[in-house]
Amino acid sequence: MQLETFGMAGLFISAFISSTIAPGGSEAVLAYLVNSRQHAVEQLVMVATVGNTLGALTTWWLGMWAAKKYPAETLLTGKQRKSLRTVRQWGSWALLFSWLPVVGDGLCFAAGWLRLSLFSSILAIFFGKALRYIAVAYAFI
Template sequence: MDSLSGLTGLFASAFISATIAPGGSEVVLAYLVSQGQHPLGQLLLVATLGNTLGAMTTWGLGVLAAKKFPVADLLPKNRQKALNLVRQYGLWTLLFSWLPVLGDALCFAGGWLRLAFWPACLLIMLGKLARYAAVAWFFT
């Protein structure tokens, strides 16, 4: 795998992993870290950027959905866990956007509730960077 295709694949995998589709960006990152062909900082930057942009896409979908559908029409009360978490704890819940399944829902809920864009982006990015740093550390 050449240098550019490895980074492009990592970015694409990270972006897709942060949207509705499942992805394996941690596996791609672990593989690239173990190969030692890229500086660790570069891999963390590419993975974090891709995953953050994917999460902000989900956040944007939440903003768009909120314009068309009231919360009560979208989900029954017993299915609004992420929405209730974001309502209760606000922006800080977005630090956990890296969690499987719940993380996507938190980003969507953040957009739905129209949390401030830049603080949301920063907290999402920090959570995702921490996760990728832990994965990279494990495989170095």
Template sequence: MSETLSLLSLFSSSFLSATLLPGSSEAVLIALLLAGVGPTWLLILIATMGNSLGGLTNVILGRFFPLREQSRWHGKVTAWLVRFGPATLLLSWMPLVGDLLCLLAGVLRMRWGPVIFCLCLGKALRYIVVAAATIQGMEWWH
């Protein structure tokens, strides 16, 4: 039961971290890795799924509520998205900028297949790096 709640907390934190709401999915992932909750691959998968669904929520919001205000960040990010396409979403894990990338991908009506692939891959790579660094640190410490 407590493992299930831990995994649900990881999913929830990962989802919220990918939306405009604050979250700390990396901290939850690290805490669960240190506590030995579940296999590492499962923790990475759950964090990736939650974070990817949160990012896709931003893409959907962008499709329904296009951003009309032009800001310095809006112009730069839009130019990146137009130039590099969905591959830009490999950076969707970045704080603040990643949320804007996802929103603008929706505003620009990018195709779903490449958006989903690049967004999920970028978020998975981030969690793999966090987990690997945590495990490496645990091995070094012992």
């Protein structure tokens, strides 16, 4: 495998893991790859955004699955209840902030729990995460 391909694959994996309930540092990987100048910035941003969006959709799916198995809201923690209220109030628009550390995972989980439209969830998650990665990438050019 070429070093360039490994860099892109590593960015994708880092972005995916960073967007699930596991902590990660995809911004640092993106910054490193932007500084290495081996790839087009737009390509790096797209790979990171897609990986991070797919990770967030995994959390969304977990929320949907949890709602089927445990429909009672009383089972949720305080943070999860707050996320649920926020997503109920704002709908898919709340997912524009899915890039936020800790809070973003709760928003995605709540959106799945509430069974928000998958299509509108994908769009909001993707757009929010893309803006974040664009800002990070251009900060390191």
